[in-house]
Amino acid sequence: MSLNWKEIDRILEELDLVNSHIQKIRQPDFKTLVLDLYKPGNRFPLLVSMKQGKVRLHRLTGKVTSKIPLQRFAQLLRSRISGGRIVEASQLQGERIVLLKIRRAEEETCLYLRLWGGNPNILATDSEGIILDAFFRRPGKGEISGKAYKPEDQITSASGLSNKPSGKEKIFEIRNWDGEGSFNAFIEKFYKSREDEEEFKELSVRIRKLIDLKLAQIDSSIESIEEKFLQTGGFETYREQAELLKAHLYEISPGMEEITVDNYYNNNEKILIKIDPTISPSQNVEKLFKKYKKEKAGEENIRQELANLKSRKASLEGDIRKLFDPDLDLNSSLDKLRTYAAEIKSSPEKKIKDKIPGLQFFSGDFTILVGRTALENDSLLRRYIKGNDYWLHTRDFPGGYVFIKYKRGKSVPLETLLDAGNLALFFSKGKKNGYGELYYTQAKYLRRAKNGKKGLVLPTHEKNLSITMDGKRLDKLLNRGKFDA
Numbered sequence: 001m002s003l004n005w006k007e008i009d010r011i012l013e014e015l016d017l018v019n020s021h022i023q024k025i026r027q028p029d030f031k032t033l034v035l036d037l038y039k040p041g042n043r044f045p046l047l048v049s050m051k052q053g054k055v056r057l058h059r060l061t062g063k064v065t066s067k068i069p070l071q072r073f074a075q076l077l078r079s080r081i082s083g084g085r086i087v088e089a090s091q092l093q094g095e096r097i098v099l100l101k102i103r104r105a106e107e108e109t110c111l112y113l114r115l116w117g118g119n120p121n122i123l124a125t126d127s128e129g130i131i132l133d134a135f136f137r138r139p140g141k142g143e144i145s146g147k148a149y150k151p152e153d154q155i156t157s158a159s160g161l162s163n164k165p166s167g168k169e170k171i172f173e174i175r176n177w178d179g180e181g182s183f184n185a186f187i188e189k190f191y192k193s194r195e196d197e198e199e200f201k202e203l204s205v206r207i208r209k210l211i212d213l214k215l216a217q218i219d220s221s222i223e224s225i226e227e228k229f230l231q232t233g234g235f236e237t238y239r240e241q242a243e244l245l246k247a248h249l250y251e252i253s254p255g256m257e258e259i260t261v262d263n264y265y266n267n268n269e270k271i272l273i274k275i276d277p278t279i280s281p282s283q284n285v286e287k288l289f290k291k292y293k294k295e296k297a298g299e300e301n302i303r304q305e306l307a308n309l310k311s312r313k314a315s316l317e318g319d320i321r322k323l324f325d326p327d328l329d330l331n332s333s334l335d336k337l338r339t340y341a342a343e344i345k346s347s348p349e350k351k352i353k354d355k356i357p358g359l360q361f362f363s364g365d366f367t368i369l370v371g372r373t374a375l376e377n378d379s380l381l382r383r384y385i386k387g388n389d390y391w392l393h394t395r396d397f398p399g400g401y402v403f404i405k406y407k408r409g410k411s412v413p414l415e416t417l418l419d420a421g422n423l424a425l426f427f428s429k430g431k432k433n434g435y436g437e438l439y440y441t442q443a444k445y446l447r448r449a450k451n452g453k454k455g456l457v458l459p460t461h462e463k464n465l466s467i468t469m470d471g472k473r474l475d476k477l478l479n480r481g482k483f484d485a
Contacts, residue, residue: 002055002117003187004172005094010183011058012098015046017089022081022102027074028064033122033135037086047188048113050120050135054191057098057113059184062192073135077124080132081109095155112151125149196334203337207323210344211316218313225306235295240265241273242288245281252281301372307478308359315362356384358400361477363419365407371455372400372427378455387444391459392424395437399428401455403443421467422474431469438465 003011017037024036026045035046045060070078084104091098098113108127114120122135123143129150134143143149177186240263245252248261255277263271275284323336343365357376361368369384371377380403385391388406393399402424404412421438430436439462446457 002053002120003057003096003115005091005096006172006174007183007187008057008091008096008098008115009094010174011187012089012091014182014184015059015089016042017046017086017100020086022084022086025070025074025078025082026064026066027068027071028066029068030071032064033074033077034060034064048115048122049191050122051195053117054194055115055117055120056187056191057115058187058191059182061185061188073122073124073133076133077111080104080107080124081111084109092151093155095151097151097155099151112149114151114154123149196330200330200334200337203334203341204324207337207340207344208320211320215313215316218309218316222306222309222313225302225309235292235299238288238292238295241271242285242292244271245273245275245288246285249281249285252284304359304372304478308361311478312360356380361419361423363404363416363477364413365410366412366416367405368416368420368423369403369405370400370423370427371403374453374455376455377401381443381446381455381457385443387442389443390420390440391443391446391457392420392438392440392465393459394424394428394430395439395464397428397430397433397436399424399430402427406442417465418467418470419473419477421465422470423477425467425469426474426478434469436467438467439463440465 020037020039020042022035023038026034026036028034031050033048035048037044037046045064046057047060047064048057049055081102081104084102084107086100087103087108088099088101096115098115100111100113102109102111109132110125110127110129112121112123112125114122121138121143124132124134126132129148131143131145131147131149133145137144174183177183244261244263244265245259248259251261252259252275256275257277258272258274260270260272262268275281276287279287319340323333323340325333328336356369357379358369358371361370369380371380377400380401385403386406390404390406390412392402392404402420404416404420417440420440424438425431425436428436439459441459441462445461446459449456449458
C-alpha cells in the first residue's frame with residue numbers, strides 16, 4: 001500500500017523542506033532516490049521510493065547501501081541541483097505529486113515526485129516546464145527530455161473527470177498510528193519491515209537453492225570418488241611382486257616374459273609375474289616398485305579428495321543451520337543472509353566449482369587452493385589463479401603449490417598465512433620432518449621456467465616463512481578425526 005495524499009501532506013508538514021540545501025544525491029537501487037538535505041540545526045536524508053506497493057517519500061534514519069552505480073538521472077541531478085536550495089515544497093492539488101522547486105545561483109529546477117502507486121516517476125524540468133530528464137523515460141506518455149510537462153493534464157486524465165482532481169473525489173485517512181514519534185518515523189518503520197520480510201524471502205530462496213545445488217554436486221562427486229576408491233588397493237600387489245622378483249633374479253634368463261615363484265606373502269601359493277624382456281631383471285624390479293609408489297600415491301590423493309569433499313559438505317550443512325536457525329529473529333537472520341550473499345558475490349570460490357583441480361580449504365574469509373601434482377599446479381596457474389593471489393611452496397623439498405585467493409580490500413591475516421604454510425608443508429616431501437622453510441609471493445611475480453617441466457615456476461620478490469607443523473591446525477583444516485576416508 002503506497003502513501004495517500006493526506007499522508008503525504010503530513011510527511012511534508014513534518015519535514016519542513018523549504019530552505020534546505022541539497023548536499024548529495026544517491027541512488028541505492030533502480031527504484032530509489034535519496035537526497036541528503038541540510039539546513040541549520042537539521043540534517044537528514046530524504047528517501048523517495050518508486051517500488052510497487054511501496055511508493056513513498058519520508059525522512060530516512062536508517063542506513064541504505066548503494067547496490068548500483070549512480071545512474072543517468074541521478075547524475076543529471078548531481079550536476080544540476082547539488083548545492084541548490086529548496087525554495088518551495090508542496091503537493092499539487094492533493095494529488096500525490098510533490099513539487100520541489102530548487103534554486104542554485106540564478107538557475108531554477110522543478111523536481112516533480114509523482115507518487116502514484118501504479119505509475120510513479122520523478123521528472124526534472126526547467127522553470128518553463130520543459131523536461132530535462134525523467135527517472136523513468138516513457139516516450140509514450142511524453143515523459144522524455146525536451147517535452148513540456150503539465151501535471152494538471154495528467155491529473156485530469158487519471159481522474160477521468162473533467163476539472164475534478166482524482167484524489168479529492170475519494171475519502172482517504174491517515175493510517176492507524178499511535179502518535180508516538182513522528183509520522184515520518186512510523187512510515188519508515190512500516191515500510192522497512194515489509195521490505196525486510198520480502199528481502200528475507202528472496203534471499204532465503206536464492207541462497208538455499210544455491211546451497212542445495214552445491215550439496216547435490218558434492219554428493220555426486222563423493223559417490224564418483226567412492227566408486228573409484230573401490231577400484232584401488234592393488235598397489236600392495238606391485239610391491240609384493242617386486243620383492244618376490246628381487247628374490248628370484250638369479251632364475252631369470254634373457255628373453256623370459258614371465259616367471260612363476262612361491263608367494264611367501266600368501267602361504268607360498270604359486271604366483272605368475274610378468275617380465276618385460278626388453279629391460280634387465282633389476283630394471284623390472286625397479287619398474288614394479290615405481291608402479292607401487294604411483295598407485296599408492298594415487299590412492300592417497302583419492303582419500304584426500306574424499307575427505308576434502310566431505311569437509312566442504314559439512315561446511316555447507318553448517319551454513320544452512322546458521323542461516324536458517326528458527327530461533328533467530330528477522331533482523332538477525334536477514335543480517336546473516338546479507339553477509340553470506342555478499343561473500344558469494346565477492347568470492348566466486350565460495351560457490352565452489354567442483355571441477356577445480358586439487359583441493360580447496362577455507363581459512364576465515366579466504367579460500368586456499370592446493371595443487372598436489374604438476375598437472376594440478378599447471379591447471380590452477382592457467383585457469384584459476386589471478387595476479388594478486390598468493391603462492392606458497394617449500395624451499396628445500398619438492399611439493400604441491402598452495403594458493404591463497406585474493407580478496408579485494410583485505411590483506412591476508414597471519415592465521416590464514418599459517419594455515420596455507422602448514423598445508424604447503426603437509427603436501428610436500430618435508431612432511432615427515434615436521435619443519436620447513438617456505439617462500440611466498442603473489443602470482444604476478446611468478447615466471448615460468450624456460451623449457452621447464454609442466455607447472456614449474458620461478459618466484460621473484462619472494463618472502464620467507466618458517467613453518468613448524470601444527471597438528472591441531474591441520475586437524476581443523478583437513479577435518480581429520482571427523483570423516484572416514
